[in-house]
Amino acid sequence: MKKLYTLLFLLAALTVHAQVNPKLQAKLDQQAAGMEAKVIEWRRHFHESPELSNREMNTGKYIADHLKSLGIEVQYPVAKTGVVGLLKGAKPGPVIGLRADIDALPVTERNSLPFASKVKTTFNGQETGVMHACGHDSHIAIMMAVAEILSKNKNDLKGTVKFIFQPAEEGAPVGEEGGAALMIKEGVLENPKVDVIFGLHIQSGRQVGSLSYRAGGTMAAADNFSITVKGAQSHGAYPWMSVDPIVVSAQIITGLQTIISRQTELTKDAAVISVGRIQAGIRENIIPEEAFFAGTIRTLDEAMQDKIHEKIKLTATKIAESAGATAEVVIRRGTPVTYNDPALTAKMIPSLIKAAGANMVFNVSAITGAEDFAFYQKKVPGLFFFVGAMPPDVDPNKVAAHHTPDFFLDERGFLTGLKAMLNVTVDYMYMPK
Ligand code: NI
Numbered sequence: 001m002k003k004l005y006t007l008l009f010l011l012a013a014l015t016v017h018a019q020v021n022p023k024l025q026a027k028l029d030q031q032a033a034g035m036e037a038k039v040i041e042w043r044r045h046f047h048e049s050p051e052l053s054n055r056e057m058n059t060g061k062y063i064a065d066h067l068k069s070l071g072i073e074v075q076y077p078v079a080k081t082g083v084v085g086l087l088k089g090a091k092p093g094p095v096i097g098l099r100a101d102i103d104a105l106p107v108t109e110r111n112s113l114p115f116a117s118k119v120k121t122t123f124n125g126q127e128t129g130v131m132h133a134c135g136h137d138s139h140i141a142i143m144m145a146v147a148e149i150l151s152k153n154k155n156d157l158k159g160t161v162k163f164i165f166q167p168a169e170e171g172a173p174v175g176e177e178g179g180a181a182l183m184i185k186e187g188v189l190e191n192p193k194v195d196v197i198f199g200l201h202i203q204s205g206r207q208v209g210s211l212s213y214r215a216g217g218t219m220a221a222a223d224n225f226s227i228t229v230k231g232a233q234s235h236g237a238y239p240w241m242s243v244d245p246i247v248v249s250a251q252i253i254t255g256l257q258t259i260i261s262r263q264t265e266l267t268k269d270a271a272v273i274s275v276g277r278i279q280a281g282i283r284e285n286i287i288p289e290e291a292f293f294a295g296t297i298r299t300l301d302e303a304m305q306d307k308i309h310e311k312i313k314l315t316a317t318k319i320a321e322s323a324g325a326t327a328e329v330v331i332r333r334g335t336p337v338t339y340n341d342p343a344l345t346a347k348m349i350p351s352l353i354k355a356a357g358a359n360m361v362f363n364v365s366a367i368t369g370a371e372d373f374a375f376y377q378k379k380v381p382g383l384f385f386f387v388g389a390m391p392p393d394v395d396p397n398k399v400a401a402h403h404t405p406d407f408f409l410d411e412r413g414f415l416t417g418l419k420a421m422l423n424v425t426v427d428y429m430y431m432p433k
Helices: 002-015 022-048 057-069 136-152 179-185 245-263 302-322 342-356 413-430
Strands: 073-078 082-088 091-101 120-123 126-129 158-166 196-207 211-213 216-219 221-230 271-280 290-299 326-335 338-340 361-363 382-390
Touching (some): 022 136, 057 082, 057 158, 082 136, 091 136, 091 413, 136 413, 158 413, 221 302, 245 271, 245 290, 245 302, 271 302, 338 342, 338 382, 342 361, 342 382
Parallel strands (some): 196 382, 211 361
Antiparallel strands (some): 073 082, 120 126, 211 382, 216 338, 221 290, 221 326
């Protein structure tokens, strides 16, 4: 199998080599290197002044001002605090969307960096720090540099670049719309119509200087479900007088596990069902009338996703029925699968190799976390890849995960991300159609 992958990899690399002439490539590489310090400076600025989802007022304004200073046509605000920039190349060609997410998280930073966040706020009624604990600060900085470099090379661009600086990737506050879905609703993929979209995510747990990708399902669809089991109440001493919703719930939860372990073809793709909440009863000797539990469903393939949803309904209602109870199942679809178009992915591998070197580009396993870039990929083909930012001397098993107070990025990874984003954009423009 490994040989087959290597072969595919080489084929992909050979079929679409050298989209851009070496002179332009050298210029882009040089300009990227020349902007590295600026990218780090911008990143530190955003890191020090993080803003929560749908509250990225200063962040959005800062980005909009930068794009305007480059002579890029700017739409601001979009989807509350987002920024859309349009850069038209001198020559005709495709419309390429480049997306960076811009929001921070309610996490209190524990790093002692000079630019560590000291911002505090109230979130869901609790006092909390605010921190760019997922690295979106680096995404903004990289994309601002991409915009600056591409605007300098307008005459060599074949087509149009649409810069999409998107708020609320982490999810809008309760009761608010936001994120990629709202950007799309407000027309970000239209006028001009976006043909293809690229996005990246920095990773604290992968080697600095590396790039990683996966064709097909890359990050999971995240759907929620809740199940209410209704039985009949009785004294705990006389269970035969009840229809016990707690025992029925326990059976359903066990039954749900067999959907993944016995009924899902796991060699195709991974899938997860986790129950994270359960509630029933008020006193130890009363069998209650009702029980409630809720969980999350993670899938990487749309057909599997639909099938698992159906099986959850079937398993819950039939187990309940067998006990004389009822189960009401509610499934809410959330973020779709982050699906990298396989043909597009194969075409862009050489662009990643040019940025990081062949020995630093990795074909990786899927992630069961979700990413709202997926909403764009439902509409247009897209590629979402990963940029390593783990210091070389660190044990990968001890790295602080994303969304945690010690989350840390090795800033030397940003240049690789910048080069990769420039390469996929310009190479795509020069690709024979
Ligand atoms: Ni993130």
